[in-house]
Amino acid sequence: MDFGFGAEDEVFRGEVREWLAGHVDGAQDRRVWERTLGKSGWIGLGWPEGGYGNRTATLTQQVVWAEEYARSGAPARSGHIGEKLLAPTLLAHGSDEQKARFLPPVAAGEELWCQGYSEPGAGSDLAGVRTRATRVEDGTYRISGQKIWTSLAHEADWCFVLARTDPESRRHHGLSFLLVPMDQPGRIEVRPIRQMTGTSEFNEVFFDGAHARAEHVVGGEGRGWQVAMSLLGFERGVSTLAQQVGFAEELTRVVQAAARTGAVSDPVVRALLVRQWAELRTMRWNALRTLGGSGDAGASSVAKLLWAGWHQRLGELAMLVRGAEATVGPGDWSPSSPYELDALQHLFLFSRADTVYGGSDQIQRTIIAERVLGLPREPKGVV
Structure with missing residues (x-):
C-alpha cells in the first residue's frame, strides 16, 4: 500500500502540535483533561459527522493526532474506552436514540466508560460469561454477577456489560450487550486490584441486582455476542500506532541505560x-x-x-542492561510506602501481563489457526 502524509496532513500536524504545546503543561487531573480535549473537539476524530460535538479527520490525520499526542507527554487517556470501543460499537449497532444519548457526553469528555467483559471463570474464553441479566416487570433488567480486570471501573460513570439474558442458553448464545450506570450504591461494588507495580488500574466489579434500562440494550436482546465481537475488532487500529510511539520512547530509555552502564559494549546486548x-x-x-x-x-x-512479545522482551532487556541496580528502587523503603519503581522497573513488571490481557497469546494463535488458516477447531476440554 502507499501510505504517506500529504501537505494537508502536515498542516494538521502543526495545528495539533501547537494546541498540545499550549495545553499539556499543567494537565494533572485526567478527568479535567478529558473535558479540555472535548471542548476543542479532539475526541472522536474518527467518527462521522452527526452533531455529536466532535471534529472529523481523515485516516492519516487520525494517525497524526495519535502520534503527536503520544510524543507530547500528555496525560494517559481515561476516556479512551468510551471513545475507541463504545462509540464505534454504537455507530455500528446502536439505535438513533442510543447514539444521541451517549455519543455527545463521550465527545465532551463528560462521561467515562469501562468494559464489563472478563469474569473469574471467563477471561479469554468470553463465551463462558455467567453474569445474568433478568427482565423484570417494570421493563428494566436486573444484573447479578462479577466482572474482573475492569480497567478504570473506579472512575467510570457507565459500564457496557456482556451478560446472559437467556438462563437456558449456553456459550455464545443468549447473551446481550447492556449499558449500565455505575452510580448504583448497594447494587454495584468496585474493588481495586493492587498490582505488583503498586498501582491499581484494574478492578473487580460486583453486580447485586444492578439495573439497566431496556432501551439501553445494544443490538437487541440475544445479540450480545455479535456486538461484543464487533467491539473487539475496534480495539486495535490507529491507537496501535500511538502505542508504538510510546514503545519507541521506552526503547530509547533502554538504549540510554545500556550506554550508561556500559552494557552496550557487549555484542550480544x-x-x-x-x-x-x-x-x-x-x-x-x-x-x-x-x-x-x-x-x-x-x-x-x-x-x-507481535507487540505483546516485543514489549515483554523489552522489559527483560531493560533489566539486563542495568545489572544489579535493576533490583533496587529509587526511593527509601517505609511501612507506608513499601517500595517505589522507576520507569524501567515499571516497564518490566507491567509487561509481564502483556501476553495475557486483551486475549492471551494462546487465544490469538487459535483465532489465526481457525479463522485465517482454516485449521480444525481445537477440541474443547483438551489442555
Missing part, C-alpha cells in the same frame, strides 16, 4: 537492541498496512502477538 529496533519498525509498517485495508481477518490477532 547490541544485537538484542538492534533486534528490538528492527522489530518495532516492522510492527509500524504492519500496522499501517492493516489500516490501509489490506490486512486479513486475523490482522488484529497478529498485531497483538
Whole structure:
C-alpha cells in the first residue's frame, strides 16, 4: 500500500502540535483533561459527522493526532474506552436514540466508560460469561454477577456489560450487550486490584441486582455476542500506532541505560537492541498496512502477538542492561510506602501481563489457526 502524509496532513500536524504545546503543561487531573480535549473537539476524530460535538479527520490525520499526542507527554487517556470501543460499537449497532444519548457526553469528555467483559471463570474464553441479566416487570433488567480486570471501573460513570439474558442458553448464545450506570450504591461494588507495580488500574466489579434500562440494550436482546465481537475488532487500529510511539520512547530509555552502564559494549546486548529496533519498525509498517485495508481477518490477532512479545522482551532487556541496580528502587523503603519503581522497573513488571490481557497469546494463535488458516477447531476440554 502507499501510505504517506500529504501537505494537508502536515498542516494538521502543526495545528495539533501547537494546541498540545499550549495545553499539556499543567494537565494533572485526567478527568479535567478529558473535558479540555472535548471542548476543542479532539475526541472522536474518527467518527462521522452527526452533531455529536466532535471534529472529523481523515485516516492519516487520525494517525497524526495519535502520534503527536503520544510524543507530547500528555496525560494517559481515561476516556479512551468510551471513545475507541463504545462509540464505534454504537455507530455500528446502536439505535438513533442510543447514539444521541451517549455519543455527545463521550465527545465532551463528560462521561467515562469501562468494559464489563472478563469474569473469574471467563477471561479469554468470553463465551463462558455467567453474569445474568433478568427482565423484570417494570421493563428494566436486573444484573447479578462479577466482572474482573475492569480497567478504570473506579472512575467510570457507565459500564457496557456482556451478560446472559437467556438462563437456558449456553456459550455464545443468549447473551446481550447492556449499558449500565455505575452510580448504583448497594447494587454495584468496585474493588481495586493492587498490582505488583503498586498501582491499581484494574478492578473487580460486583453486580447485586444492578439495573439497566431496556432501551439501553445494544443490538437487541440475544445479540450480545455479535456486538461484543464487533467491539473487539475496534480495539486495535490507529491507537496501535500511538502505542508504538510510546514503545519507541521506552526503547530509547533502554538504549540510554545500556550506554550508561556500559552494557552496550557487549555484542550480544547490541544485537538484542538492534533486534528490538528492527522489530518495532516492522510492527509500524504492519500496522499501517492493516489500516490501509489490506490486512486479513486475523490482522488484529497478529498485531497483538507481535507487540505483546516485543514489549515483554523489552522489559527483560531493560533489566539486563542495568545489572544489579535493576533490583533496587529509587526511593527509601517505609511501612507506608513499601517500595517505589522507576520507569524501567515499571516497564518490566507491567509487561509481564502483556501476553495475557486483551486475549492471551494462546487465544490469538487459535483465532489465526481457525479463522485465517482454516485449521480444525481445537477440541474443547483438551489442555
